[in-house]
Amino acid sequence: MAEPRVIIVGAGPAGVRAAETLVAAGLRPTVVDEGRRDGGQIYRRQPEGFARSSAELYGTEAARAEALHATFDDLRPKIDYRPGHLAWNVADGHLHVVHDGSAEALPFDALIVASGATDRLMPVKGWQHAGVYSLGAAQIALKSQGCAIGRRVVFLGTGPLMQLVAAQYRKAGAQVVALLDTSRLWNQIRALPKLVSRPDVLAKGVGLAASHLLAGTMVRRGVTPVEIFGDADGGVSGVSVRLASGRDLRLACDAVALGYHLRPETQLADLARCDFAFDAATRQFWPVIDEDGRSSVPGIYLAGDGVRTQGADGAEIAGKLAALAVLTDRGRSAPTEQISRLRQQRRAMERFRAGIAEAFPWPHHLAAGLADDTVVCRCEGITAGELRSVVHDKGADEMNRAKALSRVGMGRCQGRYCGHAAAEVVAAATQLSPAVVGRLRGQAPVKPLAIRTRRAAP
Amino acid sequence: MSPLQPRFVRLAETDRPTVPIVVDGATVEALEGDSLLVAVLTRAGHLRHSEFGPEARAGFCLMAACQDCWMWTHDGDRLRACDTPVRAGLSVLTQPPDMPWPNRA
Ligand SMILES: Cc1cc2nc3c(=O)[nH]c(=O)nc-3n(C[C@H](O)[C@H](O)[C@H](O)COP(=O)(O)OP(=O)(O)OC[C@H]3O[C@@H](n4cnc5c(N)ncnc54)[C@H](O)[C@@H]3O)c2cc1C
Ligand code: FES
Numbered sequence: 001m002a003e004p005r006v007i008i009v010g011a012g013p014a015g016v017r018a019a020e021t022l023v024a025a026g027l028r029p030t031v032v033d034e035g036r037r038d039g040g041q042i043y044r045r046q047p048e049g050f051a052r053s054s055a056e057l058y059g060t061e062a063a064r065a066e067a068l069h070a071t072f073d074d075l076r077p078k079i080d081y082r083p084g085h086l087a088w089n090v091a092d093g094h095l096h097v098v099h100d101g102s103a104e105a106l107p108f109d110a111l112i113v114a115s116g117a118t119d120r121l122m123p124v125k126g127w128q129h130a131g132v133y134s135l136g137a138a139q140i141a142l143k144s145q146g147c148a149i150g151r152r153v154v155f156l157g158t159g160p161l162m163q164l165v166a167a168q169y170r171k172a173g174a175q176v177v178a179l180l181d182t183s184r185l186w187n188q189i190r191a192l193p194k195l196v197s198r199p200d201v202l203a204k205g206v207g208l209a210a211s212h213l214l215a216g217t218m219v220r221r222g223v224t225p226v227e228i229f230g231d232a233d234g235g236v237s238g239v240s241v242r243l244a245s246g247r248d249l250r251l252a253c254d255a256v257a258l259g260y261h262l263r264p265e266t267q268l269a270d271l272a273r274c275d276f277a278f279d280a281a282t283r284q285f286w287p288v289i290d291e292d293g294r295s296s297v298p299g300i301y302l303a304g305d306g307v308r309t310q311g312a313d314g315a316e317i318a319g320k321l322a323a324l325a326v327l328t329d330r331g332r333s334a335p336t337e338q339i340s341r342l343r344q345q346r347r348a349m350e351r352f353r354a355g356i357a358e359a360f361p362w363p364h365h366l367a368a369g370l371a372d373d374t375v376v377c378r379c380e381g382i383t384a385g386e387l388r389s390v391v392h393d394k395g396a397d398e399m400n401r402a403k404a405l406s407r408v409g410m411g412r413c414q415g416r417y418c419g420h421a422a423a424e425v426v427a428a429a430t431q432l433s434p435a436v437v438g439r440l441r442g443q444a445p446v447k448p449l450a451i452r453t454r455r456a457a458p
Numbered sequence: 459m460s461p462l463q464p465r466f467v468r469l470a471e472t473d474r475p476t477v478p479i480v481v482d483g484a485t486v487e488a489l490e491g492d493s494l495l496v497a498v499l500t501r502a503g504h505l506r507h508s509e510f511g512p513e514a515r516a517g518f519c520l521m522a523a524c525q526d527c528w529m530w531t532h533d534g535d536r537l538r539a540c541d542t543p544v545r546a547g548l549s550v551l552t553q554p555p556d557m558p559w560p561n562r563a
Contacts, residue, residue: 034522036541041521047491047543050471118523130504130516131465137520145496146471172469232512235465235503255465265523378518378526381511412525417518448525450536 003027004330007095007106009087009268010114012040013312014304016072017319018112023078025327030080030106032087032097038072041116041136041305042312045069046144057143059168060204064312088445090272090300101450110299110326113269114319115306117262121417122366122424124156125374126228127258128381130235134417135259139165148174150255154239156225158183158360159261163208166257170215177253178218180241182260182363185221194355197348201311220249225366228256261360263420264306270442272300278435282357283364284420285439291343293322294329301325309356314349317342364434367424376425377418379411384425391429399438402426412448415440465516466499480549488544495520495527495539505529505539506552530554 006022008015011033022029037045043065046057054062075081082099089096094105119134126132133141133149135157141147148169154177155166162179170176188195195202212219222244229238240250269287270276275296276285286307288296293303303322304315321342328334370376372385390396390405399422402408408422409415415422419440427434474489479497488497495517498505504514505527517527520540527539530551537550 034541036543046471049474049491051473052470056470118519118521128508128511128513130514133517134519134524137518140520141466141496142469145466145491145493147466147468147496147500150465151467174467174469233503233514235514235516375511378524379510381508412528413519413523416523447522448536 004109004326005107006030006110006112006326007032007108008112008114009033009095010040010116010304010306011035011038011072011081011083012114012116012304012315013043013068014114014116014306014315014319014322015040015112016068016075017316018114018303018323019075019079020071021320021323022326023075025323025332028079030082030108032082032085032095032106034084034086036083038081038083039065039069040315043068044140044144046146050146052146061312068316086447086449087268088447088449090268091444093299096444098445098449101454103449103455108299110301110330111272112293112301112303112319112322112326113272113306114302114304114315114322115265115268117264117305117309118416119259120261120263120362120420121258122157122225122260122363122421123370123374123376123384123418124225124228124258124366125371126230126236127256128375128378129228129230131230131254132228132236132256132258135159135161135165135257136262138255138257139168142168142172142174148172148255149257150236150253151175152177152253153255153257154251154253155179155257156228156239156241157181157257157259158363159259160205160356160360161261162257162259163205163212166217167208167211170212170217176217177251178220179212180223180225180239180249181219181221182223182225182366183221183360184244187361188359191355191359194351195359197351197355201352220244223249224369260362261356262305262309263416264309265416266306267414267442267446269295269300269302269307271444271446272297274300274302276439280435281354283362283424283434291321291346292325292339293318294325298329308350308353310346310349310353314346314353317346317349321346362420364424364427367421368428370425376422377408377411379413379418380407382406382408387422387425388429391426397426397430397432397437399423399426399440403440409440414443414446463503464500465503466496468500477544477546479544479547482550482552490544492544493540494529494537494542494544494548494550497544498529498539504552
């Protein structure tokens with residue numbers, strides 16, 4: 001039997017473990033990643049010439065980061081690694097990539113998409129001002145460039161990453177003005193039965209929360225974001241929220257890190273025509289997968305945070321399982337014992353994921369309360385009022401129609417940062433469930449291509 | 459904050475060789491390994507102006523996903539500042555050359 005051509009998109013924890021598993025079975029997979037270096041998000045490698053230690057960069061996860069980087073360095077000669085390659089479409093058994101303005105179509109028998117996540121955002125009035133960054137951006141500035149996003153930083157939103165990044169900022173010497181969290185302690189306590197499925201991670205989370213209190217950092221839970229103040233030229237100057245007590249709090253700052261946990265990057269799965277289903281707990285559409293990561297389309301496998309937000313350890317397990325599924329489906333002998341052990345570990349990851357979603361809930365109720373002049377689409381400055389008007393005046397009660405008529409989701413981020421919130425705005429305006437309102441369909445190219453893209457010489 | 463005031467603050471890795479780049483005709487000292495975004499925002503408050511609204515923009519995601527950080531070369535090519543590393547002599551514009559953008563009323 002000819003060797004199957006396997007392509008992996010993503011050189012993060014999921015993609016690297018998938019590649020390792022395939023190489024161990026004697027295959028030579030192609031690994032495509034848009035980034036210049038491997039590591040993905042959490043284990044992002046700093047540029048050559050930077051000198052901070054793994055302990056400084058990755059904290060408690062330093063050993064795991066080093067292990068993943070070492071694995072990848074070993075794999076390099078055994079795989080076809082394509083850094084700096086954006087995968088922009090999947091069609092007719094080919095993955096379409098572009099590198100330095102030059103396009104190429106790579107044929108595959110099996111495709112493992114391990115594309116990771118981006119921040120999940122809910123708009124707040126004023127979030128278009130310069131100096132408002134996604135929470136992930138705040139971390140990347142520090143991890144990969146040694147910079148803080150401002151002098152006085154407010155963290156606004158919710159999710160496990162918020163506590164972590166704020167702690168990393170404080171440790172690096174930045175001034176953390178406050179953590180303003182929309183979740184309540186009660187949410188976290190109620191999620192405990194699920195969170196104890198990973199006691200070590202739970203303990204780290206509790207430790208992080210305690211570190212903010214010990215450091216005397218202002219932490220407020222159960223807040224309702226009201227406005228990010230600023231002006232067109234100078235950017236952010238402050239934040240106001242309504243506290244759980246009903247009182248208003250206004251803080252001066254020159255940067256805001258904003259985020260509500262993560263959303264999977266599912267565009268490639270969409271372009272490959274994988275089935276999606278609505279997850280009522282997190283109120284988003286996800287590709288349907290089996291316990292090993294097989295999608296509804298034969299030959300397309302999905303792994304890591306690009307399909308379920310299980311975090312880095314879960315991504316490593318999912319990457320191995322997806323690769324083993326490829327091997328099984330291509331008629332190679334599969335180590336059944338290893339597969340059942342990995343599946344069992346994955347179930348604990350899934351239980352923990354569900355716990356995190358409960359502990360730091362997506363505040364969908366905020367969408368209904370967004371003032372009409374709040375910008376929903378940062379790319380093109382389209383407001384909640386403009387979006388609501390296509391619902392009320394033109395009967396656009398489905399997301400793709402609302403997009404066509406309002407342009408929300410058509411801008412250069414292609415709906416990554418407005419799509420979930422826009423669906424909630426439409427759902428609230430129509431009194432329909434977001435399951436009925438639907439989702440923005442992924443479109444090729446998954447990111448804007450350079451103006452002058454040419455076909456690579458054969 | 460004044461638009462001329464730097465937005466980002468360097469907290470580590472400051473001991474790197476400098477690299478001269480040119481922004482709107484003015485030479486700026488970046489550090490080797492900087493992204494274009496960091497090189498500009500450690501010197502200024504923004505990267506560009508929004509073509510759809512009044513605000514200055516300074517990037518949003520830093521992970522090549524939002525496309526808020528576009529800058530331009532003199533040939534009109536777009537650069538994504540957050541994942542473009544600086545190199546000596548790189549010359550960029552905060553507005554596309556000779557291309558008037560429609561401003562939304
Ligand atoms: C900004 C950010 C910071 C995070 N920080 C932490 C943290 O500190 N701790 C933690 O536990 N978790 C963190 N997470 C969660 C994190 O996503 C996971 O823990 C882990 O990185 C998931 O691994 P993965 O392999 O699934 O995806 P990732 O590590 O995200 O890797 C995905 C890779 O796919 C590539 N890719 C995606 N789409 C394409 C495409 N179309 N073409 C080519 N390449 C593509 C990306 O460049 C990336 O390298 C963070 C997430 C984000 C978004
Ligand atoms: S800041 Fe989002 S793409 Fe560069």
